[in-house]
Amino acid sequence: MTNPADLSMPSATQDTDWWRGAVIYQIYPRSFQDSNGDGIGDLLGIAQRLPHVASLGVDAVWISPFFKSPMRDFGYDVSDYCDVDPMFGSLADFDILIQTAHRLGLKVLIDLVLSHSSQDHHWFKESRQSKDNEFANWYVWADAKPDGTPPNNWLSIFGGSAWEWDPSRCQYYLHNFLTEQPDLNFHEPKVQEALLNTARFWLDRGVDGFRLDTINFYVHDAQLRDNPPLPPEERNPITAPAVNPYTWQNHLYDKTQPENIEFLRKFRAVLNEYNAAAVGEVGDDQRGLEILGQYTAGDDLMHMSYAFELLSDHVPTPDYITDVMNKIAEVASDGWVCWAFSNHDVPRHITRWKLSDAGARCFTTLMMCLRGSVCLYQGEELALPEADVAFEDLQDPYGKRFWPAFKGRDGCRTPMVWEPNNQNGGFTQGNPWLPVSHEHLNRAVSTQEQDPAAILHHYRRAVAFRRSHPALAKGxxxxxxxxxxxxxxxxxxxxxxxxxxxxxxxxxxxxxxxxxxxxxxxxxxxxxxxxxxxxxxxxxxxxxxxxxxxx
The missing domain is CATH 2.60.40.1180 (Golgi alpha-mannosidase II)
Structure with a gap:
């Protein structure tokens, strides 16, 4: 087998600017392809289906987390950053995936979740034991107020206070997401170095870069100041649903701190060692584009940043798109945007915007003509609508918390449909972790391959059109x-x-x-x-x- 370290070395003819204008295909591992019949997608399943991805003409794949995890947030709660969770396979399987992708001409970006870990990570297990051990300062700990309440008014995206009381240390710890996802303390230099070494581990293994989860959440205000309230007329629910009071605050202090820039600069220096690239996710309802512009300015921060403006419920009318693009020209003229219509966190855009097949085709062509890079989400090329998942089948803790006003994210995470002739769409021979939508079966890959008028072929033509005109990709x-x-x-x-x-x-x-x-x-x-x-x-x-x- 090829030494994984050899895979990371760029060739003399490699396009170092490949990411600019690239089309990236997002894979949600649990739902792409199951290779062993346990009902959960895995790395060998991804490798098996990569020829389909390559046939779309895309430049790269982004693989959502597959690291060791208790799966309370389905991989976005990492318990070991440098190993594969057994449900997805092994490091050897990952090497096969990398080699398969590269043989097909595909770059590989993997999803790093650095703002927080799982509470099962050995760093946190040690940190919570005492206030003076080696890892004591690796997470965000704070004393209670005199009345026993949390240190400030910060809220969790998943609902409730962002602080959880820990009886071992008799302190609160910060969690911007689930209580089982404690936030790492980026004010601690050893934390930063450990996370940079995580990036080096995977770059040595042959990845071409990263999608970085919630990059503006890395650093918190060291003074733990309260966030001010946000007037109702200024609330803009993009990063959280409107039913979540998280949207009622102006998040000035729990994220997007000035010190964040310095860590991103260090991360970019590591990427430069390997000729790798990164797309960062910025989550902010009020200042998202401004932060995007700041984090992608120049050549020493992020290569590109994931934009939420076309992931929102706001139907993209001509006026709306014009306003967004003009705003980018104003605040991010020196940066680079990565556009997406759908992903693993929002309802599929076919349903969100109530699109016909003709509308879906038009928006696909539009995306390929916009300035920026592009992310396509698995099944988007089939024009899959949002699946209707019954409450008893829900897996997502977010949906369980806010049901039925917000049904969570499972409707966009149901298994990929490859063929129509069995109830599981060719995804698994076992019992799938989420039910396969019967509405999806008639849009399966094999069915659309046989239909010249199917939207799958339109996606291929649209991607090819973009690639054939450099003005669309990089102009x-x-x-x-x-x-x-x-x-x-x-x-x-x-x-x-x-x-x-x-x-x-x-x-x-x-x-x-x-x-x-x-x-x-x-x-x-x-x-x-x-x-x-x-x-x-x-x-x-x-x-x-x-x-x-x-x-």
Whole structure:
């Protein structure tokens, strides 16, 4: 077997800028493919299905956590950062996955959860034993107020106080998520070094980079100051549902502290040693884009940052998208965004935005034309709707906490459907950890492969279109505007200009042709061309894509 360390060394011809404009496919390991019949997806299952991912034409895969974990938050509660949980396989299986991906021309990003660990991690087990042991300062501990209540008013994203009383130390510890997910103390230099060594471990094993979970949660205010309240009219529930009072605070002190920048700079230095890349997730309802701009500015912080603006419940109208892109130009002109419509934490966008197949195709083409990199979530290429998971089948603690006003995240995490001829969609021969949606079975991969009109083929064409036009992958964006239901802009790279217009509506619409000598491209994506009257007449959910050389 190839030495994993050899896999991390870049070749002389490697594109160090590959991440800019890349299309990344997110895999949720529990639900992608089960290789051993236990009902839970695993690493060898992922390796088995990577040819499908490669057939989409994407550049990389992002694999959600597979580390050792008690699975209270399904892998986002890590008990050993440098080993594979047995339910997913072994380190040897991971090596096979890496080699398979690289042979297929796919980069591999893995999901590192550094802001917190599981309470089962040996660091926390030691830390809670006393106030003066080796790991005593590795987590965020604080004394109670004189009346016994928590140190401040910080709230958990998963509901309730962000502080949990620990009788061993007779102190509270901070947890921004589940009580079983204690926050690491980034004010402790040994914590930072341990986490940087975790990154080195996986880079030595051959990964091409990381998706970094909740990067603005790393550092907390050392003075533990209260967050101020947020007026109801300013609440913007993106990182938590509206029924969660977490959205009632202005989170000035529990996250996004100035010291965070220095750790990100150290992390980037490690990435540079390996020619690796990272996309960071910024979670903030009020200042998300500003933080994104700050964390991706220059060449010594994050390569790119995951944006939430198109993951929200807000239907992306032309005006909304224009406002978002203009805001990015204002606060993140020196940064780089990674766009997604769906992921493992939000309802699938087909359901969230109530899209028809035509609408889904149009938004897919639009995503491939936006400035930034792209994340596709498994099953998105099949236009899977959100699955309806009964309460008795729920696994997600978030959904159990806020049911039925918020049903949690299981509806977007149900198993991938590969074939329609068994009740488990080809995902497993056992009993799946979440039920396979019967509504999904008729959209299975094998079914769509046989249908030339299926949306799966549209995704392939859209990704290929982006790859064939560097202006779309890495170019600039200009002249953003709207005309009724039509969003339009121009992408440029070198001497090439591409005009993009999208009718984001179920009614026909018309827009004037841009000035100059343009020719139609993207016919395979349903692009409209110029009519005899010199205008672009767009049908419902139709794009118009034109190209010309700069004058």
């Amino acid at each position: 600039e964006i200009h002249d953003l505007g709207t005309s009724g239901s039509i969003l339009h802009f121009i992408r440029t790279e070198g001497d090439v200009c591409i005009f993009c217009a999208f009718n984001l509506n179920f009614e026909p619409a018309t827009i004037a042709m841009p000035e100059g000598n343009w020719r139609q491209i993207g016919a395979e994506l349903g692009s409209a061309g110029a009519a005899p009257d010199g205008k672009l007449h767009l049908g419902p959910w139709q794009p118009a894509l034109l190209i010309r050389a700069k004058a």
